[in-house]
Amino acid sequence: MTYAIQADGLAKRFKETRALDGVDLAARTGTVLGLLGPNGAGKTTAVRIFATLIQPDAGRALVAGHDVVREAGLVRSLVGLTGQYAAVDENLTGTENLLLIGRLLAMPRRDARARAAELLDRFGLADAAGRAVKTYSGGMRRRLDLAASLVGRPSILFLDEPTTGLDPRSRGELWDMLRGLVAEGVTALLTTQYLNEADTLADDIVVIDRGRVIAEGTPDELKSQVGGQVLQVRPVRAHDLAGAHALVAETAGTQTQIEGDVITAPVNDPELMPAVVRRLDGAGIAVGELTLRRSSLDEVFLALTGHRAEPDSSGEPAEPDDSDIEKVVSSA
Numbered sequence: 001m002t003y004a005i006q007a008d009g010l011a012k013r014f015k016e017t018r019a020l021d022g023v024d025l026a027a028r029t030g031t032v033l034g035l036l037g038p039n040g041a042g043k044t045t046a047v048r049i050f051a052t053l054i055q056p057d058a059g060r061a062l063v064a065g066h067d068v069v070r071e072a073g074l075v076r077s078l079v080g081l082t083g084q085y086a087a088v089d090e091n092l093t094g095t096e097n098l099l100l101i102g103r104l105l106a107m108p109r110r111d112a113r114a115r116a117a118e119l120l121d122r123f124g125l126a127d128a129a130g131r132a133v134k135t136y137s138g139g140m141r142r143r144l145d146l147a148a149s150l151v152g153r154p155s156i157l158f159l160d161e162p163t164t165g166l167d168p169r170s171r172g173e174l175w176d177m178l179r180g181l182v183a184e185g186v187t188a189l190l191t192t193q194y195l196n197e198a199d200t201l202a203d204d205i206v207v208i209d210r211g212r213v214i215a216e217g218t219p220d221e222l223k224s225q226v227g228g229q230v231l232q233v234r235p236v237r238a239h240d241l242a243g244a245h246a247l248v249a250e251t252a253g254t255q256t257q258i259e260g261d262v263i264t265a266p267v268n269d270p271e272l273m274p275a276v277v278r279r280l281d282g283a284g285i286a287v288g289e290l291t292l293r294r295s296s297l298d299e300v301f302l303a304l305t306g307h308r309a310e311p312d313s314s315g316e317p318a319e320p321d322d323s324d325i326e327k328v329v330s331s332a
């Protein structure tokens with residue numbers, strides 16, 4: 001079977017850092033593959049290899065069956081890239097940015113104009129089309145960025161943390177746009193640190209950490225892989241919290257947490273809940289809430305890696321790169 005996106009044993013080093021250390025992944029045509037991982041996991045490195053911006057040291061990456069190194073030119077004509085950092089020119093207007101890319105793609109002027117207008121309209125930017133991008137909000141820039149990656153009508157899209165820094169409404173709008181594209185048959189690889197984003201959008205998820213795949217499957221499979229359920233216990237009396245936590249931790253024998261006045265424990269064993277009830281009862285601890293719920297992808301991640309997936313707190317790009325799109329299209 002030919003996958004739209006495929007990596008076999010992909011490896012890339014930057015001096016001492018193994019950014020990718022033998023990654024396998026595959027996305028079927030017309031699906032969304034979520035590439036999930038914390039800061040420094042190797043997500044951007046993988047995307048840059050697929051977009052032909054850098055070359056792997058070992059292994060191979062294929063786009064629609066074409067090798068990204070040996071058939072780089074062909075691959076560039078198939079893919080669109082929305083980089084982690086905005087790639088549009090601040091001083092140009094929305095229209096000018098899209099026209100510039102159309103020209104880099106050697107589109108006839110009339111086609112480039114029509115395509116720019118169509119995309120600006122589709123992404124709700126028609127009213128702002130004639131304004132310099134520096135006057136755009138973060139959400140508008142992100143939408144223009146996505147529009148920019150679509151000028152050449154790519155069938156395969158790489159979206160590197162497209163919603164980082166967006167408010168919930170703008171994020172929802174971007175999700176809807178991506179769903180629309182996928183409904184038209186586009187395949188997307190979406191990197192994210194927002195676990196609910198992968199849960200919402202992705203058909204399949206690959207979780208990487210320090211350059212290695214640590215888990216993969218559908219969102220549901222991942223959830224069930226780490227127990228799939230979470231026990232929540234809230235003691236009636238606040239002063240029972242520590243005692244109840246100790247009891248739950250002892251019974252569960254796994255990573256337990258206190259969030260506010262609620263104790264949570266991943267559940268892998270159906271016997272756990274009755275055992276916890278018996279022990280709490282025996283200790284005379286009154287319980288106000290005792291529930292089993294499906295684990296969130298956040299908890300799945302914590303269970304898999306031993307640490308949470310923290311969104312980038314610095315807000316500063318480790319490696320600023322605002323020339324991704326230009327590089328992709330100009331060398332096509």
Ligand SMILES: Nc1ncnc2c1ncn2[C@@H]1O[C@H](COP(=O)(O)OP(=O)(O)OP(=O)(O)O)[C@@H](O)[C@H]1O
Nearest residue numbers: 014017019037038039040041042043044045046319
């Ligand atoms: N050009 C480079 N030179 C040196 N080290 C690099 C370079 N690019 C990436 N790295 C290192 O490789 C590792 C993986 O980086 P990468 O950007 O792929 O991670 P990421 O998953 O995209 O992280 P983030 O969520 O912060 O964007 C990190 O340790 C990073 O510091």
Ligand SMILES: [Mg+2]
Nearest residue numbers: 043044045084
């Ligand atoms: Mg990155």
